[in-house]
Amino acid sequence: MGSTEDLDYPQVILQYNRGFLVSKVMFTACELGVFDLLESGEPLSSDAIAVRLGTSTTGMERLLDACVGLKLLAVKLTEEGALYRNTEISNTYLTKSSPKSQYHIMMYYSNTVYLCWHYLADAVREGRNQYERAFGVSGKDPFGAMHRSEEEMLKFMAGQNSVWSICGRDVLAAFDLSRFRQIYDLGGGGGALAQVCISLYPNSTVTIYDLPKVVEVAKQQFIPHEERRIAFHEGDFFNDSIPEAELYILSKILHDWDDDKCSQLLAKVYKACRPGGGVLLVESLLSEDKSGPLETQLYSVNMLVQTEGKERTATEYSKLLEAAGFAEIEVKRTGKIYDAVLGRK
Numbered sequence: 001m002g003s004t005e006d007l008d009y010p011q012v013i014l015q016y017n018r019g020f021l022v023s024k025v026m027f028t029a030c031e032l033g034v035f036d037l038l039e040s041g042e043p044l045s046s047d048a049i050a051v052r053l054g055t056s057t058t059g060m061e062r063l064l065d066a067c068v069g070l071k072l073l074a075v076k077l078t079e080e081g082a083l084y085r086n087t088e089i090s091n092t093y094l095t096k097s098s099p100k101s102q103y104h105i106m107m108y109y110s111n112t113v114y115l116c117w118h119y120l121a122d123a124v125r126e127g128r129n130q131y132e133r134a135f136g137v138s139g140k141d142p143f144g145a146m147h148r149s150e151e152e153m154l155k156f157m158a159g160q161n162s163v164w165s166i167c168g169r170d171v172l173a174a175f176d177l178s179r180f181r182q183i184y185d186l187g188g189g190g191g192a193l194a195q196v197c198i199s200l201y202p203n204s205t206v207t208i209y210d211l212p213k214v215v216e217v218a219k220q221q222f223i224p225h226e227e228r229r230i231a232f233h234e235g236d237f238f239n240d241s242i243p244e245a246e247l248y249i250l251s252k253i254l255h256d257w258d259d260d261k262c263s264q265l266l267a268k269v270y271k272a273c274r275p276g277g278g279v280l281l282v283e284s285l286l287s288e289d290k291s292g293p294l295e296t297q298l299y300s301v302n303m304l305v306q307t308e309g310k311e312r313t314a315t316e317y318s319k320l321l322e323a324a325g326f327a328e329i330e331v332k333r334t335g336k337i338y339d340a341v342l343g344r345k
Helices: 011-032 036-039 048-051 058-071 088-093 101-116 120-126 130-134 142-146 150-172 192-200 211-221 259-272 294-306 314-324
Strands: 073-078 081-086 180-188 205-210 229-236 245-253 274-282 327-332 339-344
Touching: 011 036, 011 058, 036 048, 036 058, 036 081, 036 339, 048 058, 048 081, 058 073, 073 274, 081 088, 088 314, 101 130, 101 150, 101 294, 120 294, 130 142, 130 180, 142 150, 150 211, 150 229, 150 274, 150 339, 180 192, 192 205, 192 245, 205 211, 211 229, 245 259, 259 274, 259 314, 274 314, 314 327, 314 339
Parallel strands: 180 205, 180 245, 205 229, 245 274
Antiparallel strands: 073 081, 274 339, 327 339
């Protein structure tokens, strides 16, 4: 038998070792404004980019070259030197002005999620989120920790909105929801999913039910004042009443909580729901044997370090819905990050 020196360094280990480095390169280029600067299409040298963004020339050149390797930038060698420009990927997803921009969710991951993940080993040992270690705030109320400042709350809301700019249409079109005219989006945050909903179903109205401070920011920052098909309801849906409606959307809500909390919330939703109405769960579904998808497995680990919840299988969500009283449960996998589960009353 040969020694380990005879073996190639496993590609899978290389891939995962560089995962952190890759993401930080992309996050840093976003944070420094590289892609926004190059959005106009004018190629620039590393020196010119460094001057405009106020960085060192040596540091910027290395960052730009790494972005070229990631195919986030393209480079052309000229007599004046190397000139850099955005690729289609960076123009579409990494510039702030793009309708499909993922800038805000990346900044949230870079500045908040990564700090919690630094304490992943502690989270695994203790089975609880790591806000206290990461930020010095209590993690007993996960959303109190997430919303620990107005700036942090705004980052979180903008990040969630950017997710629905990509995934919203897939999950809301998974089922024909046109029969539901009065819809409540529980924990609807910045309202991006609500806006997709009224676009797909113009005869419907959507009420965003969220905490008072979240509603205030949504009104000021995200929802146009002239939009009459989106309304707001301030409250805590665990502790306050839930008004009657035909359909309740819970997008990325149940994964934040343990089974007991989920059962408590779904029971309240069932009681409030009109006969013939329903509930739409939007979640990233694990396969039944929990062997994938990898993205969902990683999200479940993130729920450990940030919340009280976990990602679940379609069967696990169906059982929670059935226990609350919902029937005729249907599951639609979108082929994207998030899937849809519909239960009827």
